Amino acid sequence: MTRLDLNYLKSDKKMVNIYDWRLRVLTTLSGVVLQTVVYSLNHAVAQSNIVPDETLGDERSQVVPLDTNGFAVDAISGGAVRGNNLFHSFQEFNVSAGREAYFLSPNTEIQNILARVTGNNRSEILGILGTFGNSPLNLFVINPNGIIFGEKASLNVSGSFVATTANGVQFGNLGIFSAINPEVPSSLLTVNPKALFFNQINQTASIQNNSIADAGKDLAGFDTIGLRVPDGKSLLLIGGNVSLNALGGRVDLGGLVEAGNINLLFDGDNLRLGFPENVTSMVCPTEVEIVPQAS
Numbered sequence: 384m385t386r387l388d389l390n391y392l393k394s395d396k397k398m399v400n401i402y403d404w405r406l407r408v409l410t411t412l413s414g415v416v417l418q419t420v421v422y423s424l425n426h427a428v429a430q431s432n433i434v435p436d437e438t439l440g441d442e443r444s445q446v447v448p449l450d451t452n453g454f455a456v457d458a459i460s461g462g463a464v465r466g467n468n469l470f471h472s473f474q475e476f477n478v479s480a481g482r483e484a485y486f487l488s489p490n491t492e493i494q495n496i497l498a499r500v501t502g503n504n505r506s507e508i509l510g511i512l513g514t515f516g517n518s519p520l521n522l523f524v525i526n527p528n529g530i531i532f533g534e535k536a537s538l539n540v541s542g543s544f545v546a547t548t549a550n551g552v553q554f555g556n557l558g559i560f561s562a563i564n565p566e567v568p569s570s571l572l573t574v575n576p577k578a579l580f581f582n583q584i585n586q587t588a589s590i591q592n593n594s595i596a597d598a599g600k601d602l603a604g605f606d607t608i609g610l611r612v613p614d615g616k617s618l619l620l621i622g623g624n625v626s627l628n629a630l631g632g633r634v635d636l637g638g639l640v641e642a643g644n645i646n647l648l649f650d651g652d653n654l655r656l657g658f659p660e661n662v663t664s665m666v667c668p669t670e671v672e673i674v675p676q677a678s
Contacts, residue, residue: 431457432477433484438565439463444471444498457484466573467494472565474502476526480509480535487514494542495576497523497552499562505588507592508637513539519616521654523576523642525549525562529588532610537596543654544612545647547621548588553644578644579621590620617654621645 431448445461457478463470476498478484486591488495497515500506505528514520519542524530530546538544551561555577558569563582598611612618646657 397500408460415457432475432479433457434473434475434502435458435461436472436474436565438472438501438567439470440567442470444473455479455482457482458487459484460487460489462496463568464489464493465568465570465574467492468572469493469496470560470568470572471496471498471499473498473500473600475504476500476506476524478508478510478512478536480533482509483511483513483539485513485515485539486520486522488514488518488520491517493518493520495523497576498525499558499560499565500524500528501562503528503567505531507531507533508536509533510535511537511539512543517542519613521545521590523547523552525552525560527562527588530590532590532592532594534593535596536592536594536610537598538612539611540612540616542612542613543617545619545620545621545654546590547579547619548590549621549645551580552576552647553578553580575649576647578646580644592620615653619654619656621656 431446433446433448435444435446437443441464442463443461444459444563447458447460449456449458459471461471469486486498488496488515493516506524506526508530509532512522512524514522518542521542521544522540523545525547527548527550529548550563551559553559553576554572554574557571557574559580560568560572592610594609596608598607598609601607602614610618648655649658
């Protein structure tokens with residue numbers, strides 16, 4: 384049975400209980416055709432702020448907004464599978480306050496989920512953004528227009544998380560996954576992402592994190608707040624001002640002042656960034672918190 388990796392919440396039994404019944408709903412959805420289940424169970428369908436585009440053709444992303452028993456979730460399936468990568472593409476990508484959005488993995492081979500935004504608006508993550516699958520999943524959100532995390536925004540991912548205003552992701556010499564010149568991903572894009580590329584710098588686009596959401600307890604039993612990934616995983620935010628909490632993991636922040644690339648370095652379960660000389664960057668080692676001025 385497919386289960387959501389909640390290892391980083393095991394120390395907080397209250398939070399695990401809160402998510403337990405949600406997992407049962409998502410497990411049901413992940414085992415069958417999403418649309419059939421939603422309509423056959425006669426769930427109320429809400430309006431989602433996540434809008435797929437048509438750039439993936441027959442492999443387009445699919446979003447089912449579901450409201451039942453106070454559980455408001457956008458279940459995201461479909462997408463283009465290339466080896467251990469799953470590609471999604473959206474015209475708009477926002478998670479409303481009080482809602483949760485989960486990317487569903489179709490199989491245990493998937494390691495990286497890459498979601499690009501091809502429209503002209505920034506993304507606003509005001510609720511919970513997560514992944515759902517039977518293996519650790521790294522989630523990449525790519526929006527050249529900017530990404531805003533609201534006060535109640537939180538992450539429920541099973542792997543590392545990357546949010547970036549890059550124009551796209553490079554896979555070495557095998558090809559690119561671009562948000563500004565979107566195409567169907569090449570069949571060669573089966574390896575891990577190699578770099579974030581910025582060939583058009585949008586000075587007004589930023590990644591802003593205002594999250595003060597409850598993020599469970601740390602290994603010492605203290606309450607934590609803000610964006611958090613599982614212990615030992617990486618939180619990478621490229622562009623803008625951020626605050627974050629990644630216990631036992633790695634935090635990389637950076638922003639290019641001109642066109643260029645930032646390398647993505649896979650180190651076991653962790654991701655690292657390789658910064659060029661023209662980058663403004665900050666690398667924070669294990670168990671360092673960056674606390675922003677309240678907004």
